[in-house]
Amino acid sequence: MMKTILNLGLKLFLVCLVAAIGLGFTYMLVEKSIAEQDLKRRAEAAEVVLAPIGAQPQEDPELTASMQGDYPDLIGVFEGLDAEGNTIGYAFVLKSKGYNFITMAVGVDMNGQVTGIDVVTNEETPGLGAPAAENPEFLGQFNGKGPAPLTLDEDIDGVTSATYTSRGITNGVNMALEMWKYVQENP
């Protein structure tokens, strides 16, 4: 009896050991590439939303880390620098909940007004929410609005058949405006 248990345990252990070694090895190979890809996409989105005010994004990992306690949906903060290196805006990359998660970048200038929105990824329903999250007419409405929080169907016209997605994007922008206020108050 004891012998069978040991035998089974040993064999299971061996299989798991081989699997673990193989996985550890794969992870070592791709780890760096995954981190690079993540950063690249965030930076690209930040560049898109800061382009209207001609700012170059620069990620601020310290600021990001200090804000993530208060704003758990924040993924990264970028400072928008002009040619002389002055901060003329911020880009916030964050997650917002529509019907599913939407990862988006929101650019905010020093007056607290939205400079642009870029949806990085959305897991919205294909055919309903997903096209809305990429609808330039809908997203364009946010430009120049703020710093007061925006209300859907008052400041912003939602997209028919995509109520949750419209709500998710509006909430995401409001989150970014709140984060902008936080950055202003805690320099």
Added chain:
Amino acid sequence: MEKERTLWGEFSKGFITTNPLLVLMVGLCSALAISTKVENCIFMGLAVIFVLTCSNVIISLIRNFIPDQIRIPIYIVVIASFVTIVDLTLKTMPAVYDRLGVWIPLIVVNCIILARAEGYAYNAKVSHACMDGLGIGLGYTAILLIMSTFRELLGTGKIVMFNTTIISLGTKDMPVIFILFPGAFITFALLSALLQWYQDRKKPRVKEG
């Protein structure tokens, strides 16, 4: 008396006679969910072919080493390892990964793979298990591609792959239902009926009464 197994036979049966989706009807949830875009299906198909073939081969290789009582946990470890490898590799291609999202890790519990491990690879030669994996995997991919072509074209009016429009019907007024879940069921039912009809035609008819 069972027919002798040939490599080609083991490979080709996955397309029609034991097609995992249309005949065995396993692994349906991911197939119905993912078939909204042709591009997604290509990557999902490749992932399933890889995991299925590798796990079939490994399980067939170690089938004499595995004690009967713990074969299921061992299948799971083997399958989960390959799925994690695919998952990590796809993460380096974020554009694809975001859209396949949760369905890649869920290949672990895709019934096709566990069913082939338990029902086939555990009792088969390595070469046969390998061909079975490739065949079933390709059968799965083929159906995914047919379904997604149908659904994407009818639901959105065009097929977009890698940011280029390949086919366009030139209109946006298409029945969105095809890209939503009811459309998945309708498409699947039609395909399944078609295959059934095709197979019935080949059988000799039995006169009734």
